Amino acid sequence: MTDTAKMQSPRYCYVYSCELEEKLQIKIGSLEGHGFMQDNFASVSDDSRSLACADLAITCHVVSTTRQLTLPVQTSYRAFTNRLNWQEWLTLPIAYSHLPVDAELIFSICGLSKTGEQFVCGTTSIPLFNKYKVYQNGMQELRVILTVEAESGVVDTCEDIATINLLSELTKKHRDGRIQKVDWLDRLTFREIEQINEHQKRVSKQTYLMVEFPQVFYKEAKMDIVYFEIGGEEVVLHNSTPAKAMFHDSNLSMSNLVEDKHHKLARTLRSGTTDKDLKPDNATRDLLHNIVSSPPTTSLSSEEQDLLWKYRYFLSSQKMALTKFLKCVNWQNRQESREALELMQKWEPINVEDSLELLSPIFQERAVRQYAVGRLMQADDEELLLYLLQLVQAVRYESVDDIKSSVAETAVTSGVTQNVLDEALIDVEDDITALQITEPEDPADIQNDLISSIELPKAGEMNIVSFLIYRASNNLVLASYLYWYLRVESEESPAQSHTSNEVFSIFLKRFMDSLRRYNANFYRKILSQQVFMDKLLALIHMVATARVDRKKKIEKLQSLLADTETFGKDFSFTSFEPFPFPLDPTRLVKAVVPDNAYLFKSAVCPAKLTLVTTLEERYTVIFKQRDDLRQDQLVLQMVFLMDKFLRKENLDLKLTPYRVLATGSKHGFIEFVASQAVAEIQESDGSIHNYLKKHAPAADNPLGISKEVMDNYIRSCAGYCVITYLLGVGDRHLDNLMLTPSGCLFHIDFGYILGHDPKPMPPPMKLTKEMVDAMGGPGSEHYKTFTDLCFSAFFHLRRSANLILNLFSLMVDANIPDIVLEPDKTVKKVQDKFLLTLSDEEAAKEMQGLLEASVSALLPAIAETFHKLAQYVRK
Structure with a gap:
């Protein structure tokens, strides 16, 4: 309102700050006073920051008591004179509606030195809302605090300061209408006050910054901006009863003598x-x-x-x-x-699978852990392979001194002195250079060559290290996997403690020394695997670092594989002495087919390689570098294990637990399965139903698809829905759902597990409308069969929950990305998925609700649309 309107009308016009979306504006006026006169700043302690020829600018930004709210906004520079005048409006990058009640405007006076360096000469500030929570308005005079000390100046007297403050207070009362206005007298009075202020500024060493806040008008009425939060008018109920006082009882941390005596x-x-x-x-x-x-x-x-x-x-x-x-x-x-x-x-005696719990870090008693190893001796090699990954991890909970002492004891009982043993603990790389592979062996030798000179120690007298070395020395498949598991764990890693690394290094050296001494045939085969891996890593590095497009890289890959001299005279990828392939040691490979080599579209350049076995079979694998496959390896191990459990219950869900082996922390092999992504199927065939009908037509069936293929599809969908739910697999989209021509659906790419997902509000199961439509819809008989299979699979796996939880408890300290995030919650997350606190009837209802929620979920469908758009943009 105008001054006249205020005197005539008692109305107070205002607007809430939360309703204004305009940006803040502030007008920088002039810099007045004695403090910034050029003569006062002839020099400063640092010559490079002399103000003798500096220009000045004003910067301002908004802060609150807890943080800075905006970046600084700056005026133009003005040449240094006795009075600097900007008269510039600055717009700050924050709206009135976003201002907290404690917002404050900070001003900095910045100078430019002779060397072009910007530094702060003085600062001042003003709260944006006064004590009545009303936004500042009109002209404001701010006292500047100098950060560059002046050489001269007149000290203000208390009397002068009191006079200035009194005049300022009276002027404010007049402006607010609390002093009667007399026109002729006001003109004389304000002229005199202005002269007093000008005189005070000239004789004082103080500097003042003049700023002006904008005024808000609506229909010619002046409006004040009053601070108000959205929802501030809501009534908040609170308890008027004072809270109970809480006092710490120091005796709580002490043991209860009565309870101790009772125990x-x-x-x-x-x-x-x-x-x-x-x-x-x-x-x-x-x-x-x-x-x-x-x-x-x-x-x-x-x-x-x-x-x-x-x-x-x-x-x-x-x-x-x-x-x-x-x-x-x-x-x-x-x-x-x-x-x-x-x-x-x-x-x-407990079951073999229950003995895994005794190898967890909870049990540190040596005799208990040796008892667990004694029970593991009852397992055959096939069962031992199921848990080998976790048994290797259990080694990290063994005492380093016990492992070292067991190495010495085993050496003495085998007729080897400690000095000879120490000499035998050499790096594998030293033997690789001197490797001489003998003539090719018959594939049957893999199963028949089980001779070992190591005697089996008595049950209950060996630790997990001695046990695994003994069993691996008698089985080539166990030996191969054990070597690569230990090879990965022996690598230096920031996430791995030095003690764990030392334990695995000792284990690896002891294992390779035992093979070299007592089973040279196995030893040579494992060294052959390492030679092949070293050559392959060098080849893939040469291809990946080539600065050409993917087509040229594929040509380079094929030419390097066909070259017989690039990797030395004694090695060629087109023909080498057969050795058991690390991903599947039951296969003896002898060559790589260069013309079939291929690079997938990816930043890490995964390579598809076709190997030739001694049985003249083609075995296709994918080699990845710059990618940690240990998480995928763990998930596929669980899929393979759960498939075993279900088959024992005569429930074949047509799962596809393809093999994955991490040969290092950043590279490894993946078994290639001929299939097509569901996203590609929908793009090329329109739907899953059309794809299945094209590959397995059957006119006599209602959906036009052969009964066997439809059965495969329904069973595999049910199996993977339950398994991915139990493992908390995330980031599911149609590009990592694969489908084979025989109708088997399976998942790939397990970068997110245990409930982690980059998408918001993911469904509990990956079951899309397109997947259900291929069965005939939610009301079809096929869909009912699907839900029945889901229930059967869930309850069968629920009975094996203890084993699965024990396996995950042994992986808590492994360097698995999604386990490292929350290691203390890993086992609990898996346990919650089994719904162990519910009865079978309650769990069935919960599963029914999860299936219905997954089918009807809207957000995943939207996320899938955005994923398709992102993939299209990338292409």
């Missing part, structure tokens, strides 16, 4: 004879059953531990109860631990 009495060894005949009642038996059947990650309370100890003899006939019993033992108590170990040997 000691509950576990008194003098009652051992009585405990042997102790039988629980029905209620206690049910409680014990719940404790024993709980997941391996369950933490036992002190009461539950005492109960397990009390009925330990009764439970000794139940094999599943051993791991829970060993958790309740106080291993610091010598008598108690001795009795527990004696009882462990008399306990009903």
